[in-house]
Structures are given as structure tokens and as C-alpha cells.
Amino acid sequence: MxxxxxxxxxxxxxxxxxxxxxxxxxxxxxxxxxxxxxxxxxxxxxxxxxxxxxxxxxxxxxxxxxxxxxxxxxxxxxxxxxxxxxxxxxxxxxxxxxxxxxxxxxxxxxxxxxxxxxxxxxxxxxxxxxxxxxxxxxxxxxxxxxxxxxxxxxxxxxxxxxxxxxxxxxxxxxxxxxxxxxxxxxxxxxxxxxxxxxxxxxxxxxxxxxxxxxxxxxxxxxxxxxxxxxxxxxxxxxxxxxxxxxxxxxxxxxLDPEVPPNELIQGHKALGDGLRLNVLYQLRQAPASLQDLSTQFQMSKTTLHHQLALLKAAKFVQVEKGVYSIRLEKLEAFSELLNRYLNRSE
Structure with a gap:
């Protein structure tokens, strides 16, 4: 028809x-x-x-x-x-x-x-x-x-x-x-x-x-x-x-436009480490458990847990039932926040 x-x-x-x-x-x-x-x-x-x-x-x-x-x-x-x-x-x-x-x-x-x-x-x-x-x-x-x-x-x-x-x-x-x-x-x-x-x-x-x-x-x-x-x-x-x-x-x-947001400061602290950036990169490829990441990085779970906690506090990763995954929308929002702060006086 x-x-x-x-x-x-x-x-x-x-x-x-x-x-x-x-x-x-x-x-x-x-x-x-x-x-x-x-x-x-x-x-x-x-x-x-x-x-x-x-x-x-x-x-x-x-x-x-x-x-x-x-x-x-x-x-x-x-x-x-x-x-x-x-x-x-x-x-x-x-x-x-x-x-x-x-x-x-x-x-x-x-x-x-x-x-x-x-x-x-x-x-x-x-x-x-x-x-x-x-x-x-x-x-x-x-x-x-x-x-x-x-x-x-x-x-x-x-x-x-x-x-x-x-x-x-x-x-x-x-x-x-x-x-x-x-x-x-x-x-x-x-x-x-x-x-x-x-x-x-x-x-x-x-x-x-x-x-x-x-x-x-x-x-x-x-x-x-x-x-x-x-x-x-x-x-x-x-x-x-x-x-x-x-x-x-x-x-x-x-607040005073020259004062950077606390969210911006904490986010840069979380991203200002090579290991944490590498962890984000791996999670971008696929979600992983703490055991998976420990094996992949050949590092103790305690050390990795601390790094993941910093990323989680900055809202760049989330964990559900022991599996960590990246929050791309939060990373994109973080980039926008940085741009807004740098261009605020324009």
C-alpha cells in the first residue's frame, strides 16, 4: 500500500x-x-x-x-x-x-x-x-x-x-x-x-x-x-x-564575581592528579568495580578507594552496588562552570 x-x-x-x-x-x-x-x-x-x-x-x-x-x-x-x-x-x-x-x-x-x-x-x-x-x-x-x-x-x-x-x-x-x-x-x-x-x-x-x-x-x-x-x-x-x-x-x-565557586576549586583539586585522571579515563571506557580497578592499576584497594572518594565528592563518578561509573554530564557541567567564571566580566 x-x-x-x-x-x-x-x-x-x-x-x-x-x-x-x-x-x-x-x-x-x-x-x-x-x-x-x-x-x-x-x-x-x-x-x-x-x-x-x-x-x-x-x-x-x-x-x-x-x-x-x-x-x-x-x-x-x-x-x-x-x-x-x-x-x-x-x-x-x-x-x-x-x-x-x-x-x-x-x-x-x-x-x-x-x-x-x-x-x-x-x-x-x-x-x-x-x-x-x-x-x-x-x-x-x-x-x-x-x-x-x-x-x-x-x-x-x-x-x-x-x-x-x-x-x-x-x-x-x-x-x-x-x-x-x-x-x-x-x-x-x-x-x-x-x-x-x-x-x-x-x-x-x-x-x-x-x-x-x-x-x-x-x-x-x-x-x-x-x-x-x-x-x-x-x-x-x-x-x-x-x-x-x-x-x-x-x-x-x-558573591563577588572575582571569587571562584567552591565547586570549581574542589573539581580542579579532584582532577589535578594523574592517577585520578587515568581512573576517569578507564571508567569512560566501561564501569568497573574496586577489585577490577585494583587489578588493572596493580594498586591496593585502600589507595584506589581514596582516589575514587575524591572523584565521587566532586560528583565526577558514582557508585551503585559496588560498581563505579563516570558522570559525563557532571564533567560537561564543570567545563561550563569554568567558562562562565572566566567570562563573567564580559
């Missing part, structure tokens, strides 16, 4: 690291107002200490964000806007129609519920539609209440809160002595991961964020958003067609 293949070329997702001060302010507001998890954030102690210097108007706005979970709306709006500044965010917010306003803010539930979500966006005052859509999120930590809060306030009121909290949070954060380093680290993070390979999205997402990701139906864009405020957590959000990973930048990014 003859067959004609008229299918178009297979599409790949869009994959990119995206950063801006607006993303950092939004994530910071989300972390600050996350009552259940806030004590686990690296910034919690400082936030608690500095709360006394916070303007009363900002305190009130943050309490409103916590009460309504509208921090989630900030993230959804910024996903659509991609604003580089609070001023641009405000302009984009003012320019969109009411339908788009609510379409951007209403969270995704499922493909089966998309028609109901779109209907709610088109009829913001129709409680007969909004109620059932909110009910779909019952049991979720905050989304059911968030949807009801969107419905119970006017667009003007919501917009005022969004712009107010972003503006005042930015003003407060810009007074911090470390904020220039933070913003520089975010810019560098975006720069170093330009040109990600969407054909190998799973591997690239794991390389950048450390998170496992399995492709999802209807997701055509994946954004990797570096942050500092939400450290050490990785936050994930999905919309109808976009998956967002908010991942913490490494601690080294926040």
Missing part, C-alpha cells in the same frame, strides 16, 4: 530563560506573603527584621496580597506582559481590554474546563459562571479563594493594588545594599543560558533549573525564570499553553 505523508515538520516548544526586575519584585512579594512557607525562605529573617522600616502603605498592600493571594495574579500578568520595568507593566495593564484582563488573571484548571474559564473572563460580573469555576479549585491551597477574590473586586481596584504593591516593593528593595548584585546576577543568568536547545527541552530544563520535566499536552512555551527572593524554592506554574519554572540562582552568583 502506498502512503503519502502530508504532515508538516514536527514543532518544538519555545524554551528560554527570562528575567527582569518585575519578575524579581513579583516573586519577592509572593514569598513575603506566603504565610505557610515563609519561615523556610532564606530571606525570612531579614524580612522580619526589616519590617519595622517598611512604609505603612506597603505593609497594608502586602497584607492585602496575603489575604487575597493576588500575588499569583502578578505572576500571571507578568507572564503575558514580559515587562522590563514597573512602568511598562502599568502601561500594559492599562491598555488591555476587560476580557483580556480577566483572561490573563484566571488560572488554568484543565482542558475540559477551558470553555468555562473563557466564559468567566468574558462575563466578569456573572457569579453564575465564576462560582462554578472557583469550585473546581476546591481543596487547592489558595486558587479557589483567589478566583473568588478576582470576582469580588472591580478591575480598577485590582489594578490599583497590583501597581501599588509593585511600585512600593520596588522602592523598598532598591534601598537594599545588595540589590545591584541581585539584579546583575539575574542579567548574567539570562545571558549565560542564551540559545537553549528546545529539541532537548527536558535535558535543558534539568540543566538550568535542576527540575525534572515531562512534556505536557498543549504546552508550547517553557519559561525559566531565575530569582533570588524565593530561594531555596523552585516554583512552577502552568497556564493553558505556558509552563513557568521559577528557579533560584546559585549562591555563587550572589
Amino acid at each position: 502506498k502512503m503519502m505523508d502530508a504532515a508538516l515538520a514536527e514543532e518544538t516548544i519555545q524554551l528560554a530563560v527570562e528575567q527582569s526586575a518585575v519578575w524579581e519584585w513579583s516573586v519577592g512579594i509572593a514569598g513575603y506573603t506566603h504565610g505557610q512557607l515563609r519561615h523556610t525562605f532564606e530571606m525570612d529573617e531579614e524580612w522580619t527584621r526589616d519590617a519595622e522600616t517598611m512604609p505603612a502603605s506597603l505593609v497594608e498592600l502586602l497584607e492585602k496580597m496575603q489575604e487575597t493571594n493576588l500575588w499569583y495574579g502578578l505572576l500571571l500578568l507578568q507572564n503575558k506582559f514580559g515587562a522590563r520595568s514597573v512602568e511598562e507593566f502599568a502601561e500594559r495593564l492599562a491598555d488591555i481590554s476587560d476580557e483580556r484582563f480577566y483572561d490573563y488573571l484566571l488560572p488554568y484548571h484543565s482542558r475540559a474546563a477551558e470553555a468555562l474559564r473563557e466564559q468567566a473572563a468574558q462575563h466578569p460580573s456573572d457569579g453564575g459562571v465564576w462560582g462554578p469555576y472557583a469550585d473546581l479549585f476546591e481543596g487547592h491551597a489558595y486558587l479557589a479563594g483567589y478566583v473568588r477574590q478576582l470576582h469580588s473586586h472591580t478591575r480598577a481596584q485590582l489594578s490599583e493594588w497590583f501597581i501599588g504593591v509593585l511600585t512600593e516593593w520596588q522602592d523598598w528593595m532598591m534601598q537594599k545594599p545588595y540589590i545591584a548584585t541581585w539584579l546583575q546576577a539575574l542579567v548574567f543568568e539570562e545571558k549565560q543560558y542564551r540559545g537553549l536547545d528546545p529539541a532537548n527541552a527536558q535535558k535543558e530544563i534539568e540543566r538550568v533549573t535542576g527540575a525534572d520535566y515531562a512534556p505536557e499536552p498543549s504546552i508550547w512555551s517553557v519559561k525559566l525564570i531565575p530569582h533570588v527572593s524565593y530561594r531555596p524554592w523552585t516554583l512552577t506554574i502552568r497556564t493553558a499553553d505556558v509552563k513557568l519554572f521559577f528557579y533560584p540562582v546559585s549562591e555563587q552568583q550572589l
Whole structure:
């Protein structure tokens, strides 16, 4: 039987690291107002200490964000806007129609519920539609209440809160002595991961964020958003067609750029020996047990075990059921780390 293949070329997702001060302010507001998890954030102690210097108007706005979970709306709006500044965010917010306003803010539930979500966006005052859509999120930590809060306030009121909290949070954060380093680290993070390979999205997402990701139906864009405020957590959000990973930048990014990462120092120590390099070479050919290596190198198991322990500590080898094997992905990542350090000032 003859067959004609008229299918178009297979599409790949869009994959990119995206950063801006607006993303950092939004994530910071989300972390600050996350009552259940806030004590686990690296910034919690400082936030608690500095709360006394916070303007009363900002305190009130943050309490409103916590009460309504509208921090989630900030993230959804910024996903659509991609604003580089609070001023641009405000302009984009003012320019969109009411339908788009609510379409951007209403969270995704499922493909089966998309028609109901779109209907709610088109009829913001129709409680007969909004109620059932909110009910779909019952049991979720905050989304059911968030949807009801969107419905119970006017667009003007919501917009005022969004712009107010972003503006005042930015003003407060810009007074911090470390904020220039933070913003520089975010810019560098975006720069170093330009040109990600969407054909190998799973591997690239794991390389950048450390998170496992399995492709999802209807997701055509994946954004990797570096942050500092939400450290050490990785936050994930999905919309109808976009998956967002908010991942913490490494601690080294926040240090003096002239100071080499400890991982780089330890890795070079592990590689700075002829015997250990030879062991890596042999493991590159095939996995081997300690007995195999001892025979091959005509060396005591104690001596080889020590050398292997140094390589294992540097994450260049792994052992499973007594068999050692090389971790090529870690060696490749180590080379990238060296290149990033040497080129950091460019």
C-alpha cells in the first residue's frame, strides 16, 4: 500500500530563560506573603527584621496580597506582559481590554474546563459562571479563594493594588545594599543560558533549573525564570499553553564575581592528579568495580578507594552496588562552570 505523508515538520516548544526586575519584585512579594512557607525562605529573617522600616502603605498592600493571594495574579500578568520595568507593566495593564484582563488573571484548571474559564473572563460580573469555576479549585491551597477574590473586586481596584504593591516593593528593595548584585546576577543568568536547545527541552530544563520535566499536552512555551527572593524554592506554574519554572540562582552568583565557586576549586583539586585522571579515563571506557580497578592499576584497594572518594565528592563518578561509573554530564557541567567564571566580566 502506498502512503503519502502530508504532515508538516514536527514543532518544538519555545524554551528560554527570562528575567527582569518585575519578575524579581513579583516573586519577592509572593514569598513575603506566603504565610505557610515563609519561615523556610532564606530571606525570612531579614524580612522580619526589616519590617519595622517598611512604609505603612506597603505593609497594608502586602497584607492585602496575603489575604487575597493576588500575588499569583502578578505572576500571571507578568507572564503575558514580559515587562522590563514597573512602568511598562502599568502601561500594559492599562491598555488591555476587560476580557483580556480577566483572561490573563484566571488560572488554568484543565482542558475540559477551558470553555468555562473563557466564559468567566468574558462575563466578569456573572457569579453564575465564576462560582462554578472557583469550585473546581476546591481543596487547592489558595486558587479557589483567589478566583473568588478576582470576582469580588472591580478591575480598577485590582489594578490599583497590583501597581501599588509593585511600585512600593520596588522602592523598598532598591534601598537594599545588595540589590545591584541581585539584579546583575539575574542579567548574567539570562545571558549565560542564551540559545537553549528546545529539541532537548527536558535535558535543558534539568540543566538550568535542576527540575525534572515531562512534556505536557498543549504546552508550547517553557519559561525559566531565575530569582533570588524565593530561594531555596523552585516554583512552577502552568497556564493553558505556558509552563513557568521559577528557579533560584546559585549562591555563587550572589558573591563577588572575582571569587571562584567552591565547586570549581574542589573539581580542579579532584582532577589535578594523574592517577585520578587515568581512573576517569578507564571508567569512560566501561564501569568497573574496586577489585577490577585494583587489578588493572596493580594498586591496593585502600589507595584506589581514596582516589575514587575524591572523584565521587566532586560528583565526577558514582557508585551503585559496588560498581563505579563516570558522570559525563557532571564533567560537561564543570567545563561550563569554568567558562562562565572566566567570562563573567564580559
